[in-house]
Amino acid sequence: MATDTRVILICSGKGGVGKTTLTANLGISLARQGASTAVLDADFGLRNLDLLLGLENRIVYTAQEVLEENCRLDQALVKHKQESNLALLPAGNPRMLDWLKPEDMKKIVEMLSDQFNYVLIDCPAGVEDGFKNAMAACKEAIIVTNPEVSAVRDADRVIGLLNTQGVKPVQLVLNRVRPKMMANQEMLSVNDVTDILALPLLGLVLEDEQVIVSTNRGEPLTLNSSNSPAARCYSNIAKRLAGENIPLIDPSKEETSFGDKFRRLMQTKIF
């Protein structure tokens, strides 16, 4: 097993906060940086990573067939069409619920570690078996959350579980940030969330309609050097993950109309 392979769990607790979208975009970005990257869809009950990457019609085998020695690993790996450094491995398909154990997950990840620089595990929502299987195999983790009470509460629960397992580092990605609402104090601020969860911030992702458009097409935003707000955020996160020193975006500087300047004035600390 290559010891320098980074095995990163991407998890959130709550569903629908953007784990799979982050996994797809980080996978593409890291591959574009030249790192060989595997994305493992650990959520095989409700798998979606194939769809976001536009690879849904290319899946023939899954990790289960590899472990049962019905096929070789390279037969199950689905290479991305445009980005040859990226490969997808589905853990299973919805018909085979309950086959996966933490040991299986470890074996798959060990096999992937021999070939890849990065293994990104797209974790299922929840804190039950699916999450525990995925957690067993990872070395480090990224928590994805939204600036909303329910998402932050669930993230806190997951952080507790990762801490007991000794997973570290655990870093935070704050997704679907709306600068205007934050300026109006109608949304938890970046500091609120990092203070409450006490995690280092790996990056924030601005709310962006283009994410839905790219999902429709099965082409992650980072694939086409898109300059949309979310695309910039995703590629910055990938660079930081690789050790580059990229400053964080300041959401309050994302808007510059008169109304926004006024809002900023209102936020000025008096005492």
Added chain:
Amino acid sequence: MTLRDIINKLLRRQQSSANTARQRLQLVLAHDRTDLSTDLLDQMRKEILEVVAKYVEIDMEEGAVSLETEDRMTALVANLPIKRTLSGEIKLKATEEGQPISHAPSNNQD
């Protein structure tokens, strides 16, 4: 405190929803992390007040015992306004019973 907070206060407007969210989260997480129900906390609060009331006269209405969290550490915080001490009226007990009451924050990572 920001300029907005001051204006809101002057106009007696509702506080911002982000503030409400933060306060609600801090409270719910303090309970999630310690796994302590409101009933248990209430019972503990009553017993703490009873013990303290043996030594000093406190305002039972004003006394507040709550959980606060910072940096994933939860602390039990008691704020008990003392009316007067009763030290003259009570005798010091034998030392082996006199365990110091600790006020240490509990680490609740598990």
